[in-house]
């Protein structure tokens with residue numbers, strides 16, 4: 001059996017999907033002081049450029065590459081990985097973070113949005129993992145962080161497709177964790193509860209802004225800074241799953257063995273939209 005040294009963020013080469021906002025941008029900010037290279041992936045170029053400028057001003061040694069890419073497109077995913085291979089980037093940390101939700105009942109959701117969730121949360125995450133694992137194995141010790149959600153632990157009324165997509169991420173990631181450890185690739189699931197990002201605005205079918213406290217008890221809401229800090233610590237500690245809120249983590253462990261209606265009562269206030 002091959003023994004691998006521990007993975008470290010120092011001088012790492014990191015690819016982050018969904019880096020133009022929320023958790024993805026925060027991963028970039030917290031990794032920038034340690035990493036040698038960041039590859040920031042999303043569709044909104046201006047957002048990526050602004051983030052890259054800020055990081056390069058603060059950390060002149062850091063290499064930041066932007067890849068404007070619609071990850072729901074198979075062609076664009078393949079082009080992205082072809083570019084990583086051509087540049088011979090020593091990628092040793094991948095964060096599959098880009099994700100999309102949809103608040104409201106399944107029957108009147110637009111098919112376009114449902115398709116988007118399946119293509120991004122499941123299709124892109126699985127395809128990128130498949131394309132990038134050979135590089136991660138070559139660069140071992142390395143790490144792969146898949147962003148799921150606590151809703152992946154339960155079927156959720158009013159979040160049917162999103163929660164099911166995150167259940168897929170959870171199951172897939174746990175299996176990969178077992179498969180890849182012996183190859184020196186540490187695979188970890190990040191399962192946050194509610195986080196104040198643009199997620200709910202994008203996921204909403206309504207025009208008016210969504211208040212996070214109307215969707216989740218305040219004690220379960222965690223800042224993006226805390227989510228990312230706890231997640232990165234869990235990568236170093238080689239955890240398989242991280243729920244970045246202690247109270248939430250305890251409640252989730254308990255509710256996993258409780259009837260589903262109890263979960264709905266604890267977590268969901270305005271579950272219809």
Ligand SMILES: NC(=O)c1ccc[n+]([C@@H]2O[C@H](COP(=O)([O-])OP(=O)(O)OC[C@H]3O[C@@H](n4cnc5c(N)ncnc54)[C@H](OP(=O)(O)O)[C@@H]3O)[C@@H](O)[C@H]2O)c1
Nearest residue numbers: 018020021022023042043044071099149194195197198199
């Ligand atoms: N916020 C929460 O409460 C919460 C809770 C649990 C789990 N999560 C998970 O955390 C992850 C990050 O979410 P967030 O809260 O940071 O949401 P966010 O602020 O809405 O950010 C989503 C990111 O995904 C990117 N993205 C969306 N569609 C894309 C596409 N087709 N191709 C490429 N990139 C795309 C967006 O960039 P562009 O629009 O520029 O492409 C953006 O950078 C997601 O997987 C989400 O499911 C969030």
